[in-house]
Amino acid sequence: MAKPDSQDLYETDYYAWVNRQLELLRTGQWEAADIQNLVDEIEDMAKKIKRELESRLKVLLMHLLKWQYQPDRRGSSWEMSIKTQRHDIPELLAENPSLKSKLEESITKAYRRAAYEAHIETGYPEEDFPPNCLWTFEQFMDASFWPDRFKD
Structure with missing residues (x-):
């Protein structure tokens, strides 16, 4: 079974998306991270x-x-x-x-x-x-x- 891409996960299972992004960032897989949604989330945190x-x-x-x-x-x-x-x-x-x-x-x-x-x-x-x-x-x-x- 294929893993859902980050955008799908972001829209369907936010908790799983967050954990996936954490895993990618911790392991240095920057290119696989969902940068646009991460930027939006960080901006929302500041707000x-x-x-x-x-x-x-x-x-x-x-x-x-x-x-x-x-x-x-x-x-x-x-x-x-x-x-x-x-x-x-x-x-x-x-x-x-x-x-x-x-x-x-x-x-x-x-x-x-x-x-x-x-x-x-x-x-x-x-x-x-x-x-x-x-x-x-x-x-x-x-x-x-x-x-x-x-x-x-």
Whole structure:
């Protein structure tokens, strides 16, 4: 029985394709490797890591916004979420130091999503949330930072 080629395997059995590519790379059989799909997969890996950073920032910022806007609803789940992201974000950045160059862009993108989701979850008008993050990365990552309600 003939072995399926890499493209067929990629489309029909991803796990087998990955293991086959590993075998080819480990044994130096570069010409037999499915280079185009490997390139695509590596590119996707980089995108996933950046999306993970943005997702973690969004969760942190959304819970900080809800903490600020809904002091009467503060609870242990929001607190745990905030503390978890404050713990996990630095670990992600330590494992992927080049992400630090994307931090400002990621915060901007994450904040926009966080403000929108906080608007949906709180029921407050969208315009009640500032269009840009009011806190610096250092500030919102600081374990002692817990925002108070805006003073009118």
